[in-house]
Amino acid sequence: MQNLRLLGLATAFAGSAFTAQAQQAAAIRGRVTTSDGQPAQAVTVGLKGRGQGAITNAQGEYVLDHLRPGSYTLVISAVGLKAEEKTVTLGPGQSAASVDFALAESAQQLQEVVVSAGRTNKFSRTNSDDVAKMPLKNVENPQVYSTVTKELLTEQLVFTADDATRNVPGIQRMWESTGRAGDGGSYYTMRGFVTQSQLRNGLVGNVATTIDAANLEKLEVIKGPSGTLYGSALTSYGGLLNRVTKKAYDKFGGEVNYSAGSYNFNRVAVDVNTPLNPAKTVLFRVNGAWNYEGSFQDVGFSRTYALAPTLTIRPNDKLSITLDGEFQRNTATGRTFFFPNSAISQLGFDRADQAPIDYRKAYSGPGLWTASRATNLFGQVNYQLSPTLRSSTNFASISSYSDGFGPYIGILGNGRGIGQDSLLQSDQSTRDSRGRLLQVQQLFNGDFQLGRLRNRVVLGFDFLHVRNDQFFFGSTYAKVPINSATYDYGSFNGANMTRLYNAGPPGYTYPVFNETNTYSAFLSDVLNLTDRLSVLAAVRVDRFANKGADGANAGFNQTAASPKFGAVYQLVPAQLSVFANYQNSFANRGTYFGYDAAANALTAPITAKLEHANQVEAGVKFDRLGGRFTATLSVYDIRVQNVLRTDTDPRGAALFAQVQSGEQVSRGVEADVVINPLPGLNVVAGFAYNHAELTNDGPATQGRRPSTAGSPTLANLWVSYRLPMGPLKGLGLGAGGNYASDNMVVNDANAGQFTLPSYVVLNASAFFDQPRYRFSVKMDNLTDQHYWIGYGSMNPQKLRSIIGSVAFKF
Template sequence: MLFPLASCVLTTTAQAQTTGTVQGRVTSSSGGAVEAVSVGLQGQPMGDITDEQGRFQIRRVVPGTYTLVVSAVGLKTEEQQVTVTAGQTATLKVVLAESAAELKEVVVSGGRTNKFSRTNSVDVAKMPLKNVENPQVYSTVTKELLTEQLVFTTDDATRNVPGIQRMWESTDRAGDGGTYYTMRGFVTQSQLRNGLVGNVTTSIDAANLDKLEVLKGPSGTLYGSALSTYGGLLNRVTKKAYDNFGGEVSYATGSYNFNRATLDLNTPLNNAKTVLFRVNGAWNYENSFQDIGFRRSYALAPTLTIRPNERLSITLDGEFQWSTATGRTFFFPNSPVSQLGFDRADQVPVDYRKAYSGSGLWTASRATNLFGQVNYQLSPAFRSSTNFATSRSYSDGFGPYIGLKAGAAPIASLDTLVLSDQSTRNSRGRLVQVQQLFNGDFQLGSLRNRVVLGFDFLHVRNDQFFFGNTFARPTIGSNYDYSQFNGANMTQLYAKRGPGYTYPVFNETNTYSAFLSDVLNLTERFSVLAAVRLDRFANKGADGANAGYTQTAASPKFGAVYQLVPEQLSVFANYQNSFANRGTYYGYDAATNSLTAPITAKLEQANQVEAGVKFDRLGGRFTATLSVYDIRVKNILRTDSNPAGAALFAQVQSGEQVSRGVEVDVVANPFTGFNVVAGFAYNHSELTNDVAATQGRRPSTAGSPALANLWLSYRLSNGPLKGLGLGAGGNYASDNVVVNDAYNGQFTLPSYVVLNASAFYDQPHYRLSVKVDNFTNQHYWIGYGSMNPQKLRSIVGQVAYKF
């Protein structure tokens, strides 16, 4: 067994001795990194794309003298001669001269026109790594795709990612009010920004979004458990300052009184262009497609970059978002489904366009993210990155929701709507993260070694107060005046008889972590990844009422990649792990029919095995990932099966969940001007070793088993109408069972196909765009144990001026 590997290593060593490497960094005239530029050797079918630091590397180059070509729209093409020597690395610095066009609109050249593809990332592996050499599966939604589709929120951006499904719209509540998604059978939220904590507990405005990275599978080894879940995580990569004056202003208007204005302004603050400033802002207002409802929001995102010299850069930025919005319409089955007389959302006898509430049931919320980063190039092979991030959220206001309850008989006409409210009062959440990274890229003999060593501290504090009451119980189909269920009357009700219940949430935790990840090229084509995280979790207790506790977790990760065609086609496999600290719980003592003393839950663990293939073919015109995975979670904390007595509040920790599936992600540019984004995902999830009510069933939070997405676009690249383009596509989701147990039955959200389209005319100094979302006026629902009707057909037009 050792002979083939030894032979392979010897062969690779021989190749390394007979070929050389060209590497370097591409910057603008003032020293700023230029990302996503194509770098190639003239007349040779090999090249690279610069990463976020402007770095590139071209390996396995036959000795000789070549012309290195680097070019980008808006910048003067640069050519440099380079001599390659066997067994050695030639290092170059390429400076691109500026022209009138904005640096931010750089697009790749040399035939690479797949504008919806990004083939490398810094945050996914916490080191610069190309997709074809990364054993983890992830998807990227680029700013070009966001612009073409007129995407205004992160929610809408996710429709381009295979295997992710929105299941709960944002409630704007501090701590947990952001949108909930499901991936690979598990619930997740968008809590990461540039690889660090960046939680936003409202609909996240896309004004500052440069790209969205969605990592698949348990990612606790590099990200810990507080910011990731077993299905994956969302990382928002924000816009960066660049070194010439430029920007854009835009205005959009459309259906349901939609109005939106945005500003993107960038400017150097000194003649040397070593101090750069950029600010993005947006104002948004929209009424609901239903008879009652509105959302008004403001977003502001300034960023300052200071580059005292080539080795040191300092970035300070902020993200501020304010919103005032009425609660969405959520319906919850409050009775066993068999008693309701309907078991599907499309059978519920309610009006799709009716909110079943009056005015004034709104919540005010704020979210503030502050971020600081200091990068220092210690040597050509080693780099330090010191990061600080803080995230704060606040909410105050009403949260209406509606129960579906059976009446005197299982007849739909006698069923009732339970009009209820869950308010938050002066609720706050805070997260603070400090992270130190040391990155290295060096040779161990003839073997390339890329490593990241990280130290991480995360502080989480929640101080929230929830309370609620039921306002009325009208019969479905009656002539009840639902406008009575309003803010003024709920305030009067609370003043008269107080809340029906209160639910304070206070907790404070600190997590201390260290992690190490190493990518080692055993051959030019074969690389392995090994990583481990040591995590010390400290729960400080709840205001003295509950004792705190500590837990230690070790999280490993392994991967392997073999490039069948160097830098174009690879097969991969990974083992990934994540974990969760579930706190304390009360067991059940059958002898005394009482609850036990608090028990500290064992660490919940998830383990994934995955394999697949990655493509980056035809000069980047075809990129794709195909994968199959198996995730198994053990030590799930669940409710005790005994429904009587003290056991109503008891829990046991023995549940398991198995989640396995297949995913396909394709981004292609078959011919000039035509682009395709397509994906498909199938997931099978099952609860095992569980109580009888849910044993062998799909979790109600796992989402639709089958999901698909498609976007096709064509843009004229020549002629008098150059810049004119059309796009169309949509999303499919199979039936989603959001209530699924033996006691309550099954309640299903029907499958749906939602189709969207856009048209645009993009010129150097202006852009005209129009989009139609849900142009077939499809009635469809999302849900998290609930049914939430989604927006009907909407048309929005936008005009943008670029300077």
């Protein structure tokens, strides 16, 4: 209750400050576009003869505020372009003026000029509207994040959000998508903790299958516990992935793309944008893709349809309304997952590269596929209440569905050595399973001064509803030899599993029915104490209401506060800063069963206390040489308390009792560097080291690295060169790859240790990019590396593949 009172006082204070400042300050705002109507991002808009300026955002918009009545000359400039000027007068009592600019260059020409000038880094974004839920440059944001730009996605021929993550330091995919409603998307590990891609434009945006990149403008990966601004239900202690999507613009244009290559890969993608009225106040854009791919193994395929329409209505300069959707359909066979079903000491091997299995064999037959779909709807209403106050009302409705088989392979050891083990061909099916999420969020953004201190404030109210109606069931089909030249592994197929289920009840059932509501309010303020020193203070209060599982289990309510603090000192204004932050997040772990020693039995369900994570981080950020050198170097320490762990005392009937006393420590260093050292040459590089350890845990795992923490050391690199001038201007080459150290996916004194070996995967691309067309080719896994990812499992990854692409622009 005390937290709610404090938040109410802060809300009232912020609201009165917004109102007071709105009556005193004026602003000049507008939009910069290219000749083909696309937004011109990262263009500088300044006041001639004054030090004040702004940089256009992804929509080409800028704001110059805190202005007094008078005449001003606006100057816009970008690398390699001639400056343009316009004069505007703010009269007494006038609160705002609007000034738009249209560049003579098209979006393609602007990009070519930027590359030719050699002073802009096309793979870098130095500001974001989403990370702090307010416009904020990276060098003045105390939080660490990485951005994968659309230019990098295009150059690497990235078709999925999964592939985009290979450009981010410290993130590792650990489980491929299963297509299951609710939890079917890919799993990653960041800073020692498991996470999924659940956010889209800052709101809930789950897709329960591999996420197509047709509508992806950029990918923002935000590091550390981020519950204060994003809520704990959609984030993990290691961080979050936020997909920023493509927006409509006010000219006709687009692209048609066809790609084909290894493993019967075929893809058609379209991007069409058009105004719907002569005044260009109603804008429509649609992105779509059809994608088919076979498998590098003897059985397997994936077929995806993705469609993403967006409609933007701008009745006037103050109001904009955006409605968009995300529709994806996927039919795919299950990936080949191998799970140790015995203690590692009973297997004949303890590393994936020692397993006596055929890397190219799925150990299953046809028909074991799952159909899944995502139907997601979004809405946003933005209104400029005053020159210093903006309202944003957001809505998201998420619906996922799945039905089909989920094959997996168990490895059963007998302790007699390599080649003597067996495989268990098993299935976990999903039947008419559904996941539903609804989010409504109201934001108020203000930028005002109290005295001489600048305040950039966001006040938010949030409601999140989650309902899962999922039904899983499964059986083991057969125990078979682990590697036989004569055995027909293909008998484990859809037809035979259907006959098995029709013959009798499945081996087990696993229903997932639950419903939760989360009511939240949060306030964040970036306060400039001086031109160089700023501090961030934020707090969120969540009321979590678990409604139980269709009456089978009693529900419960919990209230939690999540604070956040940060400080930034700019050693060189807008170019070099040092920062520090404290971030917090928590998790509602539901109920668990304790151990009643007197009865030697489980207790009644106990509502778990909130599990808390606290991070302390410090580092340095660079944005030097006119954007040619951007980098973030940081060191962090995360500590989690109140972790549920297995009770080591219970016996017999109380085997599954738990206690809430576990802790986890995760600390490390990260480096993210994006540079443009020479005209046409761009480099993206990253390094991350993480030490994770379970403390105050049971004897089997005390002091050990969690099996879900991933590889301790990760590195990524991409180097590309594009000819900036001459008859072959636009011709380029790119190459790079990823390194991961050994990954211990089983690490337990009782079960043993099982390791996925370290790997280096190299990739390359070549392209010829022109204003009206683009030819591209990429080769992934150049050296045909055998490597595995896993989540307590071993999952072989795709071998060498080559894909060519041709795109026509209009």
